[in-house]
Amino acid sequence: MDIKVFSNQVEASAFLVDQYKQLLADGAEVFGLATGGTPEEFYKQLGESDVDFSDKVSINLDEYYGLTPGHPKSYHYYMEDKLFHNKPFAQSFIPKGDTDDVEAELERYNGVLADHPIDVQLLGIGTNGHIGFNEPGSPIDGQTQFVDLTQATIEANTRFFENIDDVPTKAISMGLGSIMAAKKIILIAFGDNKADAIEKTVNGPVTTDVPASILQNHDDVTLVLDEAAAAKLK
Numbered sequence: 001m002d003i004k005v006f007s008n009q010v011e012a013s014a015f016l017v018d019q020y021k022q023l024l025a026d027g028a029e030v031f032g033l034a035t036g037g038t039p040e041e042f043y044k045q046l047g048e049s050d051v052d053f054s055d056k057v058s059i060n061l062d063e064y065y066g067l068t069p070g071h072p073k074s075y076h077y078y079m080e081d082k083l084f085h086n087k088p089f090a091q092s093f094i095p096k097g098d099t100d101d102v103e104a105e106l107e108r109y110n111g112v113l114a115d116h117p118i119d120v121q122l123l124g125i126g127t128n129g130h131i132g133f134n135e136p137g138s139p140i141d142g143q144t145q146f147v148d149l150t151q152a153t154i155e156a157n158t159r160f161f162e163n164i165d166d167v168p169t170k171a172i173s174m175g176l177g178s179i180m181a182a183k184k185i186i187l188i189a190f191g192d193n194k195a196d197a198i199e200k201t202v203n204g205p206v207t208t209d210v211p212a213s214i215l216q217n218h219d220d221v222t223l224v225l226d227e228a229a230a231a232k233l234k
């Protein structure tokens, strides 16, 4: 793994903008995108930059089950609000959280991934090491999944909702196998609450108990960290 450590997320995000400019110059067409608090500064800086995704494809990792695309806490809404409104893609795919046929939606999303192999997948990481919404114990070769969120994830994401009872308990997420199929993976982590997960991701055994540790088996992974998230790395 290539590990880049920056003093803060503003500098880390500026580095990411440069990386994405280079990826575009190198011909990347399909961009796997993430949500959550971590990429917000990066999306803000992308929005202020001159990058142009208007003939590219984006594919998001996951969506809460039960939320409509217009729900202000849905990841559809997040992407529109944080990035797409000023950096549109030619086509953008996000799982449909309000589907009434989950099996058909999983199949549809696997079809999207088969039709558009991801050139670069952006990831955040949960405090428990989850990537996408692949919680500990997720199948290592999994494709798009209907998942139960762990209590740790529900609690971590309560900050985005009015109260814990409003946090969805299920989600539709690309699987670990789908993520590992990306040609290149960039994982970002900021803050001391991510330091344990990052240490286990880099130095721990490859185990589905820490889903991000599977990235050790991918040959093109860059971790973009602030000093707090990198604090437990030796």
Ligand SMILES: O=P(O)(O)OC[C@H]1O[C@](O)(CO)[C@@H](O)[C@@H]1O
Pocket: 034, 035, 036, 037, 038, 039, 061, 062, 123, 124, 125, 126, 127, 131, 132, 133, 157
């Ligand atoms: O960036 P945050 O809000 O700490 O969340 C960590 C990860 O967990 C998720 O909320 C679940 O996929 C992601 O959106 C994010 O990458």
